[in-house]
Amino acid sequence: MSNTWPLWEVFIRSKQGIHHKHVGSLHAPDEEVAIENARDVYTRRQEGVSIWVVESKNITASNPEDSDAFYEPAKDKIYRHPTFYDLPDELKHI
């Protein structure tokens, strides 16, 4: 039997219409207790209407060391932005 409770990442939706956002982590023996603990640790002042917990070991993350090369392809594509297109000033609603 493992000695310490596993680590969980906690995501909270602060109100309807807003994404869940990572708020921190906590230890709990299982997902049910993780949700209850998340409520006590992260929503003591009604900071949330919905909680997600994910065991930390199940998260796959991009590597920050590769980030220059990894995000490079989007760097020179200024034509993906509306300001790339030259239009006359008198043109409205576009």
Place this chain on the structure above:
Amino acid sequence: MKEADLEQKFQDKIDAEIRIEPRDWMPEKYRKTLIRQISQHAHSEIVGMLPEGNWISRAPSLKRKVGLIAKVQDEAGHGLYLYSAAETLGIDRDTMFQQLNSGKAKYSSIFNYPTITWADIGAIGWLVDGAAIMNQVPLCRCSYGPYARAMVRVCKEESFHQRQGFEILMTLMNGSQEQKDMAQNAIDRWWWPSMMMFGPTDDDSPNTVQSMKWKIKRYTNDELRQKFVDVCVDQAKVLGITLPDPDLKWNEERGHYDFGKINWDEFWNVVKGNGPCNKQRLKTRNEAYDNGKWVREAAMAYSEKRAARKAAGKVA
């Protein structure tokens, strides 16, 4: 990349106010400094529950009791946010508990003083939480992302603590002579230890320069202490309470209050473990840890059994 180049790139990021995140490259000393600082901070929140928890069962009214419970519960939360921030640097929770329980790790010395009367709860809220806020507000801009984010949460919650403390003292100061004396006596005992919460003088804190360069710290100990004094003098006037320092006076030239000499011998003595409650605090933490062991184990055993049952059900 060579170590020196990495270090230069790291410092450039810090100088540009770009936050450092857990998996980014960082100098080993930056990591170690943060692990020490964040875990000590977490320990302080946890041990900080003890002097105040002492008065929960004896709070003078239901209103005071729910307020105090909520505050103590917040401090538990602060400890948990901070432990989880420290864990992002590669130290695990149990190691930190061991460091605290064995006496190897330090926590804020202020919590090694006893809470003798109800007025102490007011004094702690006003002065101790007040000093903590002074320390913590600049930490919201600390260069290490998870620590800074935890501090934003903490600071939002702290302001109620300080207001609650002030209100407790104000109520006593509007009461009978005996109540006024009790409030004054609490301030007499808590003022100097609160001043010590900012740590040794700048001349005596060799690590400050590096921490400022890394933007872990934004102000020096003496700068924060001075801010605290300036704020408290005016607040004490509102309370009608006397801060126990005959040398406290406005210095026109500096634009700050001058204050008397801090008893650093006392400070170091408490840090070394000889304060009035050091042994008691550690004993309580150790008992909580040891007595909670079977609960932690039972919860884990239950969830493992449930997971196994679920897996078996799927196969069948």
